[in-house]
Amino acid sequence: MRYRVGTRGSKLALAQTKQVIEKLKSAFPEDEFDVVIIKTTGDMDQKSQLDQIGSKGIFVKEIEEELLEEKIHLAVHSMKDMPDTTADGLIFTKAWKREDPRDVLILREAVSVDDLPKGAVIGTGSKRRKYQLLKIRPDLNIVGIRGNVDTRIRKMQEEEMDGIVLAAAGINRLGREQEITCYLEPDQMIPAPAQGTLALEVKADNIQLIRKLNRLSDQETDICVKAERQFLKQIGGSCHLPVGAYCKIQDEKLVLRAMFGTENGKKMAYTKVESAVLNKIEDSSQIDEICRQIAREAVEKIQIQLSHEE
Numbered sequence: 001m002r003y004r005v006g007t008r009g010s011k012l013a014l015a016q017t018k019q020v021i022e023k024l025k026s027a028f029p030e031d032e033f034d035v036v037i038i039k040t041t042g043d044m045d046q047k048s049q050l051d052q053i054g055s056k057g058i059f060v061k062e063i064e065e066e067l068l069e070e071k072i073h074l075a076v077h078s079m080k081d082m083p084d085t086t087a088d089g090l091i092f093t094k095a096w097k098r099e100d101p102r103d104v105l106i107l108r109e110a111v112s113v114d115d116l117p118k119g120a121v122i123g124t125g126s127k128r129r130k131y132q133l134l135k136i137r138p139d140l141n142i143v144g145i146r147g148n149v150d151t152r153i154r155k156m157q158e159e160e161m162d163g164i165v166l167a168a169a170g171i172n173r174l175g176r177e178q179e180i181t182c183y184l185e186p187d188q189m190i191p192a193p194a195q196g197t198l199a200l201e202v203k204a205d206n207i208q209l210i211r212k213l214n215r216l217s218d219q220e221t222d223i224c225v226k227a228e229r230q231f232l233k234q235i236g237g238s239c240h241l242p243v244g245a246y247c248k249i250q251d252e253k254l255v256l257r258a259m260f261g262t263e264n265g266k267k268m269a270y271t272k273v274e275s276a277v278l279n280k281i282e283d284s285s286q287i288d289e290i291c292r293q294i295a296r297e298a299v300e301k302i303q304i305q306l307s308h309e310e
Helices: 011-027 061-068 127-136 149-158 168-173 207-214 219-235 284-308
Strands: 002-007 032-037 074-078 090-092 103-107 121-123 141-143 163-167 182-184 198-203 243-250 253-261 268-274
Touching (some): 011 168, 011 207, 061 074, 061 090, 127 243, 253 284
Parallel strands (some): 002 074
Antiparallel strands (some): 074 198, 253 268
């Protein structure tokens, strides 16, 4: 079978699509895979800040249209960029093993957050990153920045910023780990929901391809991403609001860290919740319900915190 794989045209999008295809070729050597580059609304407007040009769907809409029209069979995205629901007729397959979920700093001279001079200028287009950084260092001057990794590093140099914040997963997939100055652990900066995970999107009726993709999935990643995206869905997060969620399995329980805030960052709430012992549950509907429950508990705790700040 010959499959057409749709992706955005950035270096990172192409790198991660190539990695997906390499895994598929290894598992299914009888199949062939062609890369189809699709330009999205988000790619065409590189100047506006993300919260000024719409929802997360700006990186997705055109690709999903190609899927629905069967011009491509599979789309590869970064899951953290995806809306909390797919278009009608499309689904995400089970998640493959996650890359490093952490955020990282690339700094010009300093060696850590604490080492930055007072009033240091840090670039990020993410309110989640901005307000969590300001929680660590209220004196920092956070400025908006967009573009691919090369563009952001170039802007850091040209505009004399002291550093930028990026996702570790993207840097790793580009093979540029040596440029990372320091990592921000989840207890310092909670990642975006599903950060480090690829979204593999297909038509819901393409059963043969779904089965192939699911054979390469990672159960722990899939469960944790479900919990994180359930939190995103239930809290009603968008690119206009700072929202973070990071789940891991610890002592046979789901442990979910989450954060949420107002658009201006004046109110921020953080929580950590645990599920009941999983006991190696095999029924996917039970796992889905546990993910919904832990997300609901996190949302309720955050809503209580925010209401107390009024």
